[in-house]
Amino acid sequence: MDSFPKDPVADLDWSHVGFGLTFIVFNSVVSQVLQLHLGTSLVVASLRCVVQLTLVATILQQVFAAKNIWAIAGIAFLLNLIGTFEVVVIKAKRRCKDMFRVVFVAMVASTIPVTILGLQFSMRVFPFWTPMQFIPIVGMQCGNSIAGVLVLLSFLLKELDENRDKTETLLAFGASRFEACRPLAIESLRLALMPTINQMSVIGIISIPGTMTGAILGGADVAQAARLQMIIMFMLSASSALSCIIVALFTLYICVDSEHRIRSDRIYARHHPFRRAGSHAxxxxxxxxxxxxxxxxxxxxxxxxxxxxxxxxxxxxxxxxxxxxxx
Known part of the structure; x- marks a missing residue:
């Protein structure tokens, strides 16, 4: 597969980034005028964006230059760890027992194998751990899996916490925990995977996705960029589905015990203490x-x-x- 050109289209410095921040200022003004109360979230998100991307760029420059397989593996696991932290600590409105471990295992078990198989056989990258391809694709899959897992967990935990009557009725009539929770699992997976399906439905007609846009802006052949985007979208769909299935199974296994009881004591409605402290700060x-x-x-x-x-x-x-x- 043709690699991306190394020369960037434009030499961007911090003054260009500063001009781009004017769009955030515009959003903040709109939030203030309409009293949306999103000013704090916009400021925090934009600062995180600048700091995180700067830090990632600095680290990846060293990793790309070294081409060390252990450093690449460490970055891949770190991306999954940060993604898990984002889901469990920052974004989730409800949590359950052992949620961090469940989400981390699901993320690693979905993003790493799918990336290896996709790079090795679909994208024909040898070796598959070439950092310029492996790390960005793992990062994209982590981001896509985060969105799906968040939707799934929000629905599952809300249903088990607030709308538990139907599930408890099925359990009372003799259904096993897997039979009683099957409708919840199916509906949560539908909701979690629907954004990826919708994205694939409109791709190329209504929107040009980021990977293809970046390749075109970098000067790559348009046909090659389109094929690359197809492969990546299929990989994103597979990793998102796999991570959501693993999280759904383990979450239901934890929240409905072997005695076929919904364990409300294992579901926590409050935000994570770290998030509460960060919001206060x-x-x-x-x-x-x-x-x-x-x-x-x-x-x-x-x-x-x-x-x-x-x-x-x-x-x-x-x-x-x-x-x-x-x-």
Missing amino acids: ARVAVGSMRRVWVVLTGFVKQLLLQGAVVSNGNDGDSRSERAPLLP
């Missing part, structure tokens, strides 16, 4: 920034008012006409 930081902004704007207004008074020769009335420090 973010609110404190944003509040401090707002107070500093108010003080600075008040100080600037006062200076401008003093300058206008002095220029008009009204020094005697300047004190009474000064604006307060805090509006």
Whole structure:
């Protein structure tokens, strides 16, 4: 398979990134005007984006240059670990017992084998652990699996926690835990896999996906870029389905015990303590920034008012006409 060209289309520096941040400023203004209360989330997400991508770029430059299989394997497992942390700690509204281990095992068992098989046999990359192909594809599969697993867990845990009557009725009439939970598993898998199916349905007609766009912008042949995107979409579909199936089976196994009882004590409705601490720290930081902004704007207004008074020769009335420090 043809590799991507090494020369970038444009030499981008931090000034270009700063201009791109104006779109985040626009979103923040819209959120403030419409009172959507998304300003904190936008600021935190944009800062995470900058820090994470900068850190990843620095690390991957060293890994690409070294071409060490153990470093590549470590990066792949680290991506799955961070993805698991994102699901369990940051995003999930409900959690269950051993959820971190379940999600991590499902992510590793789905992304790594699918990537190896896809690179070795579909994309014809030799060796399959070539870092410029292996690491980005593992990262894409982790991101896609995160979305599916989140939808699945949200539905399953909500049904077992709030809408448990139907499942308990089936258990009371003698159904095993697998028979009683089968409708939940089927519906949760439908919901989790539907975004990937919809994405494949509209790809190429309504939207041009990121991998194909990046290859085209990099100067690759359009036909090659299209075939590459097809293979990657099929790999994403397989890894997402596999990870969701594993998570669904283990979650139901944990939340419905061998005595065929729904264990509500193993389902936690509160956010993870780490997330609560992070949210509190973010609110404190944003509040401090707002107070500093108010003080600075008040100080600037006062200076401008003093300058206008002095220029008009009204020094005697300047004190009474000064604006307060805090509006």
